[in-house]
Amino acid sequence: MILEEDPFGEDVHSACTLAEEKKLEECGGEFKFKGYARHIGLESVACNERRPCPPRVSLYARMGLHRYNWLKGRKFELSRVGRYVKTIGSAASTYYMTLYAMDMGGGGGGGASLPPETCFEIAVSEYSANCFILFCDIARIQGEEDQTKRRRKRMDTHLPEWPPVNPLYMVEKSEVQEHDEWIRLYVELAVAFDFPPRGGGDFEILDVAMDRNDEGLDAKNATFYISYRDLDDARLGKSCHRIATVRRSFDEDSGNFYLVGGSEFRTEGSSYMHRPLSI
Template sequence: MPKASRFKSKDGGCEKEEYVVHPGFTPARFNYSQCRNPGRRLIALLYARLGLHRYNFLRGKSLQLGHITQFTKTVHSAASAYNITLKAKDPQETSGRRSPYQTFKAQVNEKKYGRLVLVCTSSGPPGEPKKCTTVNKVAKFMPELPPVNPFQDDTDRFRLLKKSEVLKNEWIRLYLQLAVATSNRNHLEEGVANLKILKVAMEITPHLEEEEPFYKGLGAYDAIFYIRYKDPCKARAGDDVDRVAIVRRVVDVHLETFILVGRTQTLTPAPSNEIAAVEAI
């Protein structure tokens, strides 16, 4: 099979990773509506939503996904780079248009297969200028479950989100779905729509806390989200009823890179009556 060689180059003082594709090597192209692989369709859908989330986060927009038209994925390794073409609309800018939908492109790179290690390097309307897109050593951002329960800690280290905050910010559910889907690539037939969020706690990394007020809220550039949830899919969760997704978001607003890393695991066992008492969000 033809292969792609990777090398590093300098572009305006920024180190970039580029791929030289050997003759005969092309990324696999898929028409989304005709793709019959449920796992592949789900991953493409989640990555399209991630691309929109990155764009909205950096531009202060509220674009909504209409539908995906096509996508490509590299096939030289298990971890792939996805380029997705979709239609999106801005509910605040639809008046007077023949069609509220506009073409939108998103690129999402998997740095590891079977784990949540994603870098969204670009997303936006075709032709929008791209900035430096290289992110090295993404694994260094990987979060761990702290020794204290983030949902019961009485210090100021964690912020327990209100139910209204979780419902208002749909990207929190997206983070959970991405963590579960990327970590369970062989068990995606049931999808991730039925995941039930129980509690969400947030932690802002200490080195950013005092830099800008913007870092203190839900829009923090570097933050860890602890999402306690239930997964009805036995193939993924087994008998581990009480589970947590640990997702760290790292955003470089100058290079416009958007990183999500994390994992899912069992939470320290809690009494069964406590689990039953928690209302699903």
């Protein structure tokens, strides 16, 4: 895969040194890079039992699989991340991941055996450091032809005000259960970018609402309000009712998939929203 453009027209994420390109080839990286830039480097990391994959990288891998499943109508679930290459030299990074997933929708296996692992190539980029503003422009099974057009529009980093001004549409409990994997992913991403930082946590999804109902949960451009109970805080006797707000966008022209989110929690007589800032 040749990277040619940054999201906003600057040739930043596109380049690496020739030495780094050689390093990638030697370590078996499936993504191909070209060019040269003194201020951008690449760090290649193999994930294994001795060096487990960082939790945030696993979340980014699941985000890429979510994009693939959502567009293709599949049910791949992450098995493991084999290797990732991270851009360095900037506070916000792009992660190029080679990972393995299993099709839980009947794509293989028989009887009680697990389906075989399928190798994916996924790229997820951070728009700004320590903010839940992410985009994914590559999510494919290894060997598939890349149809991405390498053109991206400027991202809208705003979230609607909380509480929302317009009426929301409540999602049926049965639909929430059916789409539990990506709904929980949205909450986990919001928690991952909380400030002060929090762990992965244990939580219970209570209700899901959205700002439109013409396309249901498959809407390509919609904002979701996910009410959940933080079980870790509940065990400590703390306020445990929280709401994750996540806006999902999809650019039909380029195939780019965006998630922008934040989390809100309530204390006695007040509330606090941690959300991305308009940039």
